[in-house]
Every structure is written in C-alpha cells, then in structure tokens.
Amino acid sequence: MLEPVASEIESLLHEERMFPPPPDFARHAHIRSMDEYRALAQEAETDYEGYWARQADRELHWHRKWDTVLEWEEPFAKWFSGGQLNASYQCLDRHLASWRRNKAALIWEGEPGDQRTLTYQQLYCEVSRFASVLQNLGVKLGDRVIIYLPMVPEAAIAMLACARIGAPHSVIFGGFSSEALKDRINDAQAKVIVTADGGWRRGKVIPLKANVDGALENTPSVEHVVVLNRCNNDVTMKPGRDHWWHELGEFACLDVPAVPVDSEHPLFILYTSGTTGKPKGVVHTTAGYMLGTTLTSKWVFDLKDEDVYWCTADIGWVTGHSYVVYGPLSAGATVFMYEGAPMTPQPDRFWQLIDKYKISILYTAPTAIRAFIQAGEQWALRHKLDSLRLLGTVGEPINPEAWMWYHHIIGKGRCPIVDTWWQTETGSIMITPLPGATPTKPGTATLPFPGIMVDVVDKAGQSVPVNTGGYLVVKRPWPSMMRTIYKDPERFKQTYWSEIPGMYFAGDGARRDSEGYFWIMGRVDDVINVAGHRLGTMEVESALVSHPLVAEAAVVGRPDPIKGTGVAAFVTLQQGTSPTEALKQELMAHVVKEIGAIARPDDIRFTDALPKTRSGKIMRRLLRDVAAGREAAGDTTALEDSAVLSRLRTAED
C-alpha cells in the first residue's frame, strides 16, 4: 500500500524565512520560551508516564483518581485505568463554581445574522435539559446517538448532553448525503438521531430532516428522531418516531447530574475516510482525549479568559469536536461559533465578524485562506482586525504564499501563526508551534507538542537523515490517540500499526530540517485531502461503480488552486454505452447522492481502459500525472497495455 517508497518522496520546498514570537506575546504566554518548551519535552522524554500523569492531575477533574497511568498492549492503549470522570462536567460544572459561571461560553451568529450568547450557566442548563430529553427517550450509558445538525449552539449542546449521560455520540457532517448517513447510522447501530429541519448555507436551506428521512428507510436500530426547528422549513414528522426538540424540552429537568464514567469509556465515534470504500468509525475515549484537547487548547491557542476564540471548523469534523467544543470549553474559554459559509453574503463575512465580536484567536484552514486570497485582499483591508492576537491553520499543508498573506493581511505582521498538524485519529494537536516560544517558518508545523514522540522513518522504522523524505510516525502511545475502529479492532491494527513495525503510521509523508522542524508533504496512501477534508479515493470509486452504466473507475487527486487537491475520475463504461456530457453530469450527481457534495468529482474522463500492471493493479501514479496534465514521470514498463496511456492523453485533448 505504501506508495511511493520513502526514497521517492522528495521535498522541493526550501523556506528560509523565520518569525520569532513577538516579545510582548511571549511575555504573557502559557509557554514563554524555547527553554521552557525544551524542559517540558525533556521531562516527557525522561519520565513519560509521570509527565502525562502530572498533566492529567492538573488539567482534569477526577471523580475517582486512576490506578495505572498507561497499559499498553500494542496497538491497544488504556490511559488512566481505574479513574472516573465526565467530559461534560469538565467543560461545564467545574466552571460554575467560579466567576466563570456568568462568562460567555458560546457566542453564536447564524448565517442570516441572528445572534445568541450562552453563559456557562446557561449552557449548563441547556445541556442538562437535553440530557434529560435523551434519558426520557430511553438513551442509556453506552447507547449511540447520531448528531446531524448545522453549526448552531444545539450541536454543542447535544454533544455535551450525550457526554453527560455516557452515551457516545457520532456527529455526521451536514454535507453528507442520505446514503452516507444511512451507512454510518447502521454501523453505529444508533438509537436516536438528533437533527434539524434545515440549516443555512450560502443563503439556502440545507434540508437536513429530509436527508434523515431518506436515510431512515433501512435503519432498524433507530427508535427516535429529535428535530430542532432552525429554519421553519416544511418537514414530515413521523408520529411516535419524530419529535420537536422544543416540545420535548418543556418536560425536561434542568439539573441532570454528570455520570462519572471510566477513563476509557467511549466519548464518541467519528467516521473518517480510509483507503478502502468503507468509512472507519474512529473511537475516542474520555480521559486521554480530554487531557489532549484541554492541554493543547491552553498551550497552542494560549487561551486566556479575555479571549474570544473562533475555530471555523464544522462540528462534523474532528476539529469541531476538539477545538470548538471539548478543548476550549474545558479550558473555560469564550468560543465564537458561526453557522454559515465564509463568502456569504460577501467575501468579507469573516472579517466583519472578527471586528464585530472582537475575536482574538482565529483557527481556520488553508483552503479558506486561499479562497480569501483569490477573492482579493481589499475585502480584508476594509476591516480593522485589530482584536486578533493569534492565528492558526489546520487540515493540510499551508503553502508559504498563503502563510505570508495570512501573516500580513490578516495578522498585520503582529500575530503568531500556529500551523497545527494532527488527524481525526490523533484526537488532538501533535506537531505545532507554541506561539510564545517557537520561531515559525512559513509552511512547517514546526516541532512536536511536548510529550508527543514523532519521527520521520523509512519502511523499516529507521529514522531517516535530515532533509530526507520519509513516513511520519508516532513512536509511543499518547493520551488522545484513537483506541480502535468501531467494531473492527483488526482493521485498526492493520491500518495504523502494521505498515511500520512498532509505530503508529497514518499515511503522511514528511521530512525534518536541520533544526528538527517537520515539513508535512501530504498523503502517501490512497487518501486525498480535498479542501482540508479527507476522502478515500476508493469511496468515490465505489460510488461511481454503483452506477449501472459504469464498469470501472479510478479516482486520483490533482492540484487545485483553492481546494489544494481536486477530485479527478477516470471511468470506463459498460459495453454499448456512449460517453456523453449528460452522462458525465449524471455521474457527478450520482457521487453527490452517494456521499455528498464534498466528493463531487471536478473532472470525469471516459476511457476504454485504465492503465494497469500485469497483475491488474491500477497505476494511479500515471493517472495522477495525466490528471495534472504532466508528462508521466518514472517507469511505465510495468504497464500491461502501453497504448492505454497515450489513449488517455488523447481523450484529454
């Protein structure tokens, strides 16, 4: 599966610019210098478990203290066994005992401009109320609840309510289709679905409830659907099964105690793409995940009580879980949340919101930054942006031009940028600058978070020399790591712990420079990163092949100026079917129906054959070259039919 081999990974980036933390920022930061950073990293190196135990003791509220810090039977980890805690208590109840009770926990704006603010006390009441609603619907410890909501406060409320009663949630991104939703509901065997009539996106209503109805034709586990009235759009309510959120809430209790759960009790399942067609249910548990997200929120985002912090990720992705909800609320922050799209009604919506709410920390994705650059800097220059003090990025490598634009146009040269590398599987940030300590360079996520043991190695697990490409691995289990793939521990082992002996590998290539900074070079497996979201090429291929007129399909990424990577599909049709523009459109719509709009191919090319090796393996490397309009580099002698390549190229003209 590992392709290309390490020696073939070559980085062409050579970036020399260096930005030390502004002295005033460093003076007030949680971690103030490289000496402090190195001391923490050293502490973790010499006493790994002791280091994490001390952090857990300081950062988390324990209903019962743990007996063992780490039990490790590769690849299965148990952190803080014997301990008990509750993630909702950690994010809410703890703060009620202090002045933070009346502090804004969530400040929200909807796309149409409506606004809401919830203090920690108010959020606590709403979470308790919804926990009671779930209990009244029969949800018990361990039962799975699906959340399919727009970016409204109720999304965070529903998540925290599940956590409060020990019911693992599985949040499904609102852009996924009925089909994708159905597969995830069935895999999770969910009892309850929490959704809304719709959500606002680019001035239109996304019909979430209608999508749920489409999914629920074949989902025997589902007993109840709770529907939030967000948009007042027409929906069909099935008596006995479907209930309005506000009606159920009327009879609910406002003081539902947080149930102490075991450290390793599952907090959530989040589906993510892999190299096969079937999405993986990534399982995160309570204590380790809460420790990782709390500590990184404080040290990486340098959260202070005065901050207004905005992570623009949707709640349906891991970034929304870790850095909209669990991490910052656990840290007692004021979190800003926005429902809509960045370009609606105009490309300065983000900048207008930053000035309006005096946002001080902004965490967004390189794909958004590239879209802003394309829209023109005049949109940002209309706004002061003087409340900002820290910027962050996540989701894909940021190209140095975009980094510099972010630094100058948004940060006014004043704000450190934290380029954070992590994954759904890692739960929290792994490689990142600490903004008061680490000198940054455009394009690198810099250094490991203290206590995270990452390296760049060859296939045998040997560290590669400086500035040589290799595979990015984590060498020791860390608290917020995923614990397994839901109901498929064997796949967990195969996917992450078998490629490189004794280490965690999740598919990225990287190199380390002479200062030890990590430069992420993107995926080396059959996963593509489209606009910061992972798509398994196999998933898109399976969707295409499920169309009756398609015989075979191969999907690869190709460079895209905004999305980073676009989706290019090569399709062979059933005998006797003629390739037409109408069919191309139909296939694009088919993929949207099967997976959702994020997977819509940017380009479909019909071909009479795909380039294959003699053993029948599709040579994606060649297809990537064709899709990018490049000459095929490297060896093509393995091709079974060498004429295929030239036919593919001709098809392009």
Ligand code: PRX
């Ligand atoms: O390829 C890496 C890329 O995103 C992948 C993880 O995707 P996902 O699980 O959807 O999580 C995204 C948000 C955490 C990684 O394997 N990636 C993420 N952050 C960066 C990155 N690539 C380069 N630089 C980053 N800062």
